[in-house]
Amino acid sequence: MSEEKKLQEYKRKPDWIRVKAPTSKGYNETRNLMRGLKLTTVCEEAACPNIGECWTKKHTTVMILGDTCTRACKFCNIKTGKGNPVDPDEPAHVAEMVLVTEMKHIVITSVDRDDLDDGGADQFVKVIAAVRKASPETTIEILTPDFRNKPGALETVIASKPDVFNHNLETVPRLYSYIRPGARYFHSLNLLSKVKEIDPEIFTKSGIMVGLGESETEVLQVMDDMRSADIDFMTIGQYLQPTKKHVNVEEFIKPDQFLKFKKRAKAKGFLHVSSSPLTRSSHHASEDFEVLQAVRREKIKKAENVFCQDAPIDFEEMKKYNPNYDL
Numbered sequence: 192m193s194e195e196k197k198l199q200e201y202k203r204k205p206d207w208i209r210v211k212a213p214t215s216k217g218y219n220e221t222r223n224l225m226r227g228l229k230l231t232t233v234c235e236e237a238a239c240p241n242i243g244e245c246w247t248k249k250h251t252t253v254m255i256l257g258d259t260c261t262r263a264c265k266f267c268n269i270k271t272g273k274g275n276p277v278d279p280d281e282p283a284h285v286a287e288m289v290l291v292t293e294m295k296h297i298v299i300t301s302v303d304r305d306d307l308d309d310g311g312a313d314q315f316v317k318v319i320a321a322v323r324k325a326s327p328e329t330t331i332e333i334l335t336p337d338f339r340n341k342p343g344a345l346e347t348v349i350a351s352k353p354d355v356f357n358h359n360l361e362t363v364p365r366l367y368s369y370i371r372p373g374a375r376y377f378h379s380l381n382l383l384s385k386v387k388e389i390d391p392e393i394f395t396k397s398g399i400m401v402g403l404g405e406s407e408t409e410v411l412q413v414m415d416d417m418r419s420a421d422i423d424f425m426t427i428g429q430y431l432q433p434t435k436k437h438v439n440v441e442e443f444i445k446p447d448q449f450l451k452f453k454k455r456a457k458a459k460g461f462l463h464v465s466s467s468p469l470t471r472s473s474h475h476a477s478e479d480f481e482v483l484q485a486v487r488r489e490k491i492k493k494a495e496n497v498f499c500q501d502a503p504i505d506f507e508e509m510k511k512y513n514p515n516y517d518l
């Protein structure tokens with residue numbers, strides 16, 4: 192077999208990547224609902240391999256601010272061009288979708304809107320407010336663009352208090368100029384760090400794709416960078432080439448390597464890690480949110496116990512420094 196043929200064989204999707212074509216009744220119902228409400232989803236636009244599973248369960252990731260992105264990342268299937276006019280009815284349509292599907296946890300993302308003064312921040316706020324009003328019990332996760340050169344946009348979105356703030360780093364810093372030319376690694380990292388600084392109650396989340404030619408050491412470095420930005424939840428999934436025009440898959444990472452990444456990331460202190468070939472940032476987002484809450488609760492409980500058991504309050508000592516302290 193020629194070297195080229197061997198390479199082609201190697202690059203064919205391995206068994207652990209193949210997924211069934213979506214055909215279920217639930218899938219079709221979700222599809223019709225989205226069409227009826229004129230909502231765009233990243234599930235379809237990004238050709239997500241999990242669409243059959245997610246849509247059968249009525250879990251979608253709604254993509255606001257149109258279907259056209261002002262950036263042109265090499266891995267992404269979303270079309271590039273001039274952004275669509277902002278739809279004033281979009282917040283109400285997203286809220287209706289949440290009501291109809293009785294969604295417990297919604298993920299809202301958007302295309303990059305470098306053409307708008309606020310990068311689309313105001314529309315995020317309006318959509319969050321509409322969902323909150325229609326269904327106060329529904330928890331809200333946002334997956335935002337990087338709001339680069341949009342002063343005040345991040346702070347505007349944080350003030351609307353989403354439950355989870357996700358922004359994906361996508362890849363290791365060495366590959367940024369090629370894979371994600373419009374973005375900057377440290378800007379994205381800093382954005383997540385700021386979310387935590389401004390509102391520590393919001394869970395932060397970020398993810399990368401592997402199989403783009405990054406080394407294991409580079410992935411471990413990204414984990415450390417994410418931890419230094421106090422990110423709570425890391426996702427790692429296999430990059431899949433959407434069309435021949437997109438960047439090639441350099442390698443199909445084996446499931447045991449994903450497991451290894453998961454163990455290393457957990458050891459580095461993330462509250463939660465999802466690492467598998469088909470992990471996508473919004474896959475199982477509702478279940479993952481419950482895990483995040485439970486782990487945070489557990490940590491707080493442990494910290495309180497440590498404080499009570501290991502550091503009994505020394506009232507005499509306190510009185511030395513504050514004679515007016517009332518024993």
Ligand code: SF4
Pocket residue numbers: 233234235239240241242243245246250251252471472473474475
């Ligand atoms: S993993 Fe996310 S993007 Fe993919 S189908 Fe599920 S909800 Fe949509």
